[in-house]
Amino acid sequence: MSNLFELHRALFERAQQACRDRACWSPFPEMPGKYPNAEAAQVDGRSAFTAHLLAGRFELDQPGRVGELGEEVSPYTQEPLGIRYPQADVNTLFDVAEAAMPAWAAAPIETRIGVLLQVLDVIYREHLFEIVHAVMHTAGQSFNMAYAGSGVNALDRGIEALVYADQAMRAVTPSARWERRFGPTDVKLQKTYRLVPRGVAVCFACASFPTWNAWPSMMASLATGNPVIVKPHPATVLPMAITVRVFRRVLAEAGFDPNLVTLALDSMAEPLGQVLVKHAKTAIVDFTGSVRFGQWVERNAHPAIAYTETAGCNTVVLAGADDLDAALRSLATTLCMFSAQMCTSPQNIYVPRDGVDTPQGKVPFAEVAQRLAAAVDELTRDPKKASMILATIQSPQTLALLHQMNEAGATRGQVLLSPRAYVHPDFPKARTSTPLMLKVTPAERDLYAEERFGPISFVIECENADDALTRATMDARTAGGLTAFLYATDEAFIAQAEAAYARAGAQLTTNLTGAMPLNFAAAYSDYHVTGLNPAGNATLTNLSFVAGRFGVVQSRRPVVA
Amino acid sequence: MSNLFELHRALFERAQQACRDRACWSPFPEMPGKYPNAEAAQVDGRSAFTAHLLAGRFELDQPGRVGELGEEVSPYTQEPLGIRYPQADVNTLFDVAEAAMPAWAAAPIETRIGVLLQVLDVIYREHLFEIVHAVMHTAGQSFNMAYAGSGVNALDRGIEALVYADQAMRAVTPSARWERRFGPTDVKLQKTYRLVPRGVAVCFACASFPTWNAWPSMMASLATGNPVIVKPHPATVLPMAITVRVFRRVLAEAGFDPNLVTLALDSMAEPLGQVLVKHAKTAIVDFTGSVRFGQWVERNAHPAIAYTETAGCNTVVLAGADDLDAALRSLATTLCMFSAQMCTSPQNIYVPRDGVDTPQGKVPFAEVAQRLAAAVDELTRDPKKASMILATIQSPQTLALLHQMNEAGATRGQVLLSPRAYVHPDFPKARTSTPLMLKVTPAERDLYAEERFGPISFVIECENADDALTRATMDARTAGGLTAFLYATDEAFIAQAEAAYARAGAQLTTNLTGAMPLNFAAAYSDYHVTGLNPAGNATLTNLSFVAGRFGVVQSRRPVVA
Incomplete structure (x- = not known):
């Protein structure tokens, strides 16, 4: 033996x-x-x-x-x-x-x-x-x-x-x-x-x-x-x-x-x-x-x-980017991946009110929200592409939650993207939905301060980058957080964010764009769950x-x- | 630094x-x-x-x-x-x-x-x-x-x-x-x-x-x-x-x-x-x-x-000994050490009804109990010697428990040794007591099946060595047990006891006599508490x-x- x-x-x-x-x-x-x-x-x-x-x-x-x-x-x-x-x-x-x-x-x-x-x-x-x-x-x-x-x-x-x-x-x-x-x-x-x-x-x-x-x-x-x-x-x-x-x-x-x-x-x-x-x-x-x-x-x-x-409220702080489109494409991909039914999917995206730093200057909050929604829409408009990335919705409860949050979002915030079924090319009867994206302010914290399982995300208007970081890491501490995503160009702010997310116990990925899915966790290399916040011990x-x-x-x- | x-x-x-x-x-x-x-x-x-x-x-x-x-x-x-x-x-x-x-x-x-x-x-x-x-x-x-x-x-x-x-x-x-x-x-x-x-x-x-x-x-x-x-x-x-x-x-x-x-x-x-x-x-x-x-x-x-x-009910199985007096002296010493106020002190001593195997033949249960009590008495009769080994009783509650158990023992079993204050040579007002030892049968399990903190021990009559081992390891499993002590001459029985105490999660010391206190736990060598029974995690x-x-x-x- x-x-x-x-x-x-x-x-x-x-x-x-x-x-x-x-x-x-x-x-x-x-x-x-x-x-x-x-x-x-x-x-x-x-x-x-x-x-x-x-x-x-x-x-x-x-x-x-x-x-x-x-x-x-x-x-x-x-x-x-x-x-x-x-x-x-x-x-x-x-x-x-x-x-x-x-x-x-x-x-x-x-x-x-x-x-x-x-x-x-x-x-x-x-x-x-x-x-x-x-x-x-x-x-x-x-x-x-x-x-x-x-x-x-x-x-x-x-x-x-x-x-x-x-x-x-x-x-x-x-x-x-x-x-x-x-x-x-x-x-x-x-x-x-x-x-x-x-x-x-x-x-x-x-x-x-x-x-x-x-x-x-x-x-x-x-x-x-x-x-x-x-x-x-x-x-x-x-x-x-x-x-x-x-x-x-x-x-x-x-x-x-x-x-x-x-x-x-x-x-x-x-x-x-x-x-x-x-x-x-x-x-x-x-x-x-x-x-x-x-x-x-x-x-x-x-x-x-x-x-x-x-599970937890995985967060994004979007403060600056050398290539904003690349950052938004990466975020959009991760928001769509398996219809965000992954414990590492982001949900709460914090963006400063006065905008995101780019080499071309500040891109205002509202524009960032729109461009992110457009990037998600782009990935999900074609049913064949959608089927590869969104796949299906595992449970009818998730569909129900999507529609419930869509209604809440319409009265409490602004719906950036409404969920809709798409027709899976191989399985026409598949349970599917494109993502729901809501634009909100911290006044809607009751909507986003817990995990909303499925393709539901919130673009949240913050005072500034520090405020975004404070709110995001608080989500991890109080509601749990496995992963976190940061886009920033200021190295001092990046260091501050690394320390803050370390205290909050969330694994942080910074300024990643390109081919690798943001929430990809590699065995033998990436530790999964820290045990330091309510997302698991x-x-x-x-x-x-x-x-x-x-x-x-x-x-x-x-x-x- | x-x-x-x-x-x-x-x-x-x-x-x-x-x-x-x-x-x-x-x-x-x-x-x-x-x-x-x-x-x-x-x-x-x-x-x-x-x-x-x-x-x-x-x-x-x-x-x-x-x-x-x-x-x-x-x-x-x-x-x-x-x-x-x-x-x-x-x-x-x-x-x-x-x-x-x-x-x-x-x-x-x-x-x-x-x-x-x-x-x-x-x-x-x-x-x-x-x-x-x-x-x-x-x-x-x-x-x-x-x-x-x-x-x-x-x-x-x-x-x-x-x-x-x-x-x-x-x-x-x-x-x-x-x-x-x-x-x-x-x-x-x-x-x-x-x-x-x-x-x-x-x-x-x-x-x-x-x-x-x-x-x-x-x-x-x-x-x-x-x-x-x-x-x-x-x-x-x-x-x-x-x-x-x-x-x-x-x-x-x-x-x-x-x-x-x-x-x-x-x-x-x-x-x-x-x-x-x-x-x-x-x-x-x-x-x-x-x-x-x-x-x-x-x-x-x-x-x-x-x-x-x-804490727990630390147990002894006394099935056989090449030198019974040496074994009893070691047990007596450990029963007296700091008036048994150690988490490693034994409490429940299981002895087969038909006696303990020795090179001179079986020594009957009653005689073993008496000789163990005599060995404890020997260690505690002289106040100077007693003071070195018994020291004091930390808390008045322990003294009260001693007297309560003494009364229970008198009606429910046989008192082998009654506790009495001894006069500490250096501190005449010290709170002291010699040990209480009771002879009981498994019918008195309610008396001994939990930790009785302080110099209180039970010599328990069992059917045979297997019965002793079964009862002793059950104490560890149900009431916790940090240490356990075994005296036996049959190697097959020793192997059986090692396996049984391993399952019960108690650290076992076998056939130890002589200068080292039985319950001495050496740093860097002896693991203390297994986490496998209720004595601690x-x-x-x-x-x-x-x-x-x-x-x-x-x-x-x-x-x-």
Whole structure:
């Protein structure tokens, strides 16, 4: 079994280096076209996905079956997927997880990490495009985003979590010989330090990005010896069901109990979340999802430890730009990307009242707002282009919120862009919308001072750049903020903004224009979530994300001479 | 200022090595007699302590003074110390702590660690015996224990915390250059990773061991950039007041704001604990003290993160011994040490009904119980010997509990040893008691299945060794357990016990006899608290103890060619 580690050793050591120097690296091709035998693989992936639809039943050989559930609806067709998944008795899942733990925990670190690298490799080689289609037809992402953001980038985050788990565990020597004089006698002790997993982990996956957080969370728990019960969002089950089946197969093939990884399903009508978090055997909770339930998890998980990523009001401060059009194009792209259903999408765009500094002089606030709206409109006018960038709206609730905010904006501010459905060229029934953009003043803070999930943004008129920065960083501190974007030409102001966003705990991107999406987060390089504001308490990935998932229990006894 | 790090670099690097290999090391002399110029230093220390009594007022130049408090009573004289300490407005302490943070957080890691090593060095060179006497006359420890357990060993734990803080921070590269192609363009980003402290830490120190947990907690918070408000137990203020004054002096001398460390006082009648934990500016809580308040802290600290060490039912399984008398002497010593007012003192001693295996055959349960009681009696009969080992009873509540449990034991089990005051040879009015030992069966589990603080132990009749192990490890799992002690001759049973205690999260010492106290925990070698059972969630010291005290906030921008 440790051959699995040998098989992946070179990759793992390269990943360790990447985590140290945080330069660009990934073992995976960035674009789907560069995947080995891309065309055939994509056809196979689509077939595998279609086979799930045709079967109508997802086979998962796990214990405790009590029934079936399944209520997924494709945002592309707005038709039910029609896949039924086994529903399991929760207590049984905990019991079998606990039973599976001792042998897994007793295995050498390299064995566990080898098996987990193999899981990621099998997902990559055998299931990637199947998962891509599963993500498209549940989360509603575009094909390219599903490949990158829910495929290879999520695999990278999984490897990254293994690197940090390994580092935290290796910091503990397995044994020591200890000698000290006590008065006249020399005491010699042999000490053994065991890494003991905390216990059963419950991993919540979210509706819009199921794998990106779940895979690294699962890796962090499993690498440190803990079993994982996966609880997908009922709207987005298939990607995680495929995931769980791969884990179970690879674990079993490696001689371990597949019940180290199981699937717990619920429905929108009868959610299981609180039951799972408060279960007496829950030791770890990883949660990605809504602010509301995330905060409940943080407050109520005890005695389990909780790692959360929820959401926030991501902000933009637009104070100056060498090339304003380039800056606005980058912002517009990010406002459109997956219809801003990303935890890193910006929402609140602060612009000084007297305008934005450019080499051509100040561009007034109103003009900036109009030009940004025009840039968004430009990206979304043509349905084919729109479909590539906007993709679909994952949930009907998001559409409802869009229309509600549109009405509020019309009376309280000025609607820069009204949302409208566009006709997806491949899926004419897709649930779609172009973005809503509102121009407001700080008097409308009640509208924008919380996350408005979906393609909703606010261009906010501020007194000046300092005021913009103050308001933007306050949003991060009070409502949470994962990312932040700054355009400015004054280096002193940039330094001030870096310090202010550091205190507010938001990852800052400054003066970026061009081909890279502003909110692209690179595994091994970009830290995701600081844990320093209400947008979540866990970082992908640092030592803190892994170090609490196990304890050190020592045993010591006299050395027998 | 970074010369301070250079000054202590050799020591710090040696400490790093000790944390890696966990062999025996300390830069400090183990016994007070080996301190440099021991006699003069001890005289000076006593004078410094006496000067506090004579002054009747502890000068602490910190902001927000609103009054004075002081209600310490020496367990050695049962007279008030009569020292008044400044009482501060809590909001002011948080405000000045926050104001002090940015410059401290901006200092290089080596600068902070250099200053903190200097603090420990100043405590060691200038205040150690003053603190020893302060601990004696508040916590009630013996001179030798105050020197070791509250002096040099606590300093060692402080250095250890710095080693791990340094390790966790060094795991984050300060900057990276990142290059990737996006389509036709090459994107080059310069990334900066800032370590951002979580915010104001509140450090609770306990009544019986004020410095041992507080110093490493303070070091962990300060090394990672956070200010600390120290909240000592109202019965044991002086050791922490001296501590705070040293921190403030050394910080100021190094050019930092002394308000990075302040003292928040309360009284038994008007406790401040909940106010401090729930204060909007509290970001970190370190708590050592009662199970009850510790669990409240764990449940209610959110959004602050909490590191706790409370207490538990430490257990003994006595199944076999090559030299039963030696085992019983070691157990008796540990039952007496500081009147079992240590979080590592054993309480529940499980013995098989049909006796303990010895080379001379089975020694029956009743005889083992009697011989253990006799060994304790032997250690405590002579007041001079008793004073060295038992010292005093810190609090009147502990005496009251002793008498209450004595009465319960008389009706519910058999009293093996009744507690009685002994006359301390140097302090005839000292609050003292010899231990209470009860012989019970599992039917009396309600008596022993929670921590009974103080010199109270139970010898519990079990069916056999397996039953003893099952019951003992269940105590750790349900009521918490920091340490555990095993005497057994069957290697298979020892392996079984090591595995069982590992699952229960208690640090196990097997077959130890002789000069070393059973519950001696060596800094740099013995992990203290596993975080895996209700006795606390934090370990002194591992990466998990430090890694959450700061976040990583990055800023990235295009490389200017």
